Amino acid sequence: MSNIAARPKAVESAKTNSDLVKRLIRNRYMYMMVVPGLVYFLIFKYLPMYGLIISFQDYMPYKGITGSDWVGLKHFEKLFTDSEFWNIFRNTLVLFLYNIVFYFPVPIILAVMLNEVASEFFKRLVQTIVYVPHFLSWVIIVSISYVMLTMDGGIINELLVYFGLSKVNFLLDSAWFHPMYIAQVVWREAGWGTIVYLAAIASIDPQLYEAARMDGAGRFRQIWHITLPSIRSVIVVLLILRIGNVLDLSFEHVYLLLNSMNRPIAEILDTYVYTVGLKQGQFSFSTAVGFFKSFVGLFLVIMSNKLAKKFGEEGIY
Incomplete structure (x- = not known):
């Protein structure tokens, strides 16, 4: 049987x-x-x-991983008791918050604006223009900014002098580091970030807009009540992924902007790992910093995903 x-x-x-x-x-x-x-x-x-x-x-390179001595949580204890680390951690969080507040909404706004353009030729032209900076390396972006902002013949300072104002040392004045950083991020990545949002907007049923127009809704009300709610799930998913990279900012970008004057507020975990790991040879300690970064990112992704599901969104898993 x-x-x-x-x-x-x-x-x-x-x-x-x-x-x-x-x-x-x-x-x-x-x-x-x-x-x-x-x-x-x-x-x-x-x-x-x-x-x-x-x-x-x-870890000793000549001993290898299998031959190096085990020390347990020694490097993590050093990490959490180091005042310099917590200052760098704060700098990283500040730059991340700047990214969320000032950069994250820009691709959404730009995608909605491009969707409202009636002329297909003009729309494609603008898309091409805003996409181009993404294909330039951070070296080029920072170099262009340097040429424009330098006090010795920079176009921005020359315009300030032309209008009767005094020159500003954008590159060495630490007060200008955050605005300069965010401006470069928006310039390079905003256009590229619109691709996913434009694809999401293109999938919206046109009949919803027709019904809204019949009810007397203008363009702004159509955006507010149809476009944005329809792409809300995409916005939530990308926001969760962005939160997961809270401590993983662009090393190359920040490293190129670093100098002796802005280091107290510009040093982040990525540049710190490079300094202590490669320059100073503290491989185990720098790996502990990277481990901490990954753990924080994973924890925030899990918590933000749970929070998104609690509010009725799909999340990323």
Whole structure:
């Protein structure tokens, strides 16, 4: 009797496996497109996790990971009792908050504005113009800013002098670091950030807008009551992903802006890891800092995802 009862299950399992193989064969080209991404994450994201072991060791390159002495939480204790670390941690959080408050809404606003443009030619032209800075490296972006803001012939300071104002040392005055940083982020990334939002807006049913116009809704009310609610789930997902990178800002960008005058407010965890890890050779301590960054990011992603689901959003998982 048990063999007879097991037969339908075996047949069902074989059928399920056969259907899975057929789907894999039918969609083989689509799965092949996924392979490079999987290989990238495997090599550069998952395999390096093995190196996190050295945050619990006094790692010596000539001894290797297996030969280095274990020290437990020594480096984490040093991390949390170091006043310099907490100042750098605060700097990182401040830059992240600037990103959320001043940069994150810009692609949404820009995407909504582009969606309202009637001329298809003008819309494509503006999209191309705002996309271009994304393909420039931070070295080029910061170099252009340097040429424009320098006191020795910079166009901004020359305009200030022309209008009877005194020159401003944008590059060395620490008070200008945050505005300069955010302006460069918006300039480079705002256009590229509109791609996902424009795709989400394009999927909205046009009949909703037609019904709103019949009810007498103007363009602004259509945006407020149709466009923004329709892309809310996309906004929430991207916000959660952005929160996950709370301590993972662009190393190259900030490092290029660093100087002796703005270092007290410009040094962030990424540049700190570079300084203590590569310049000073404290590999275990810098790995502990990276471990702490990853843990905080993971914790915030989980909590923000739970919070999003609590308010009725789908979240990222």
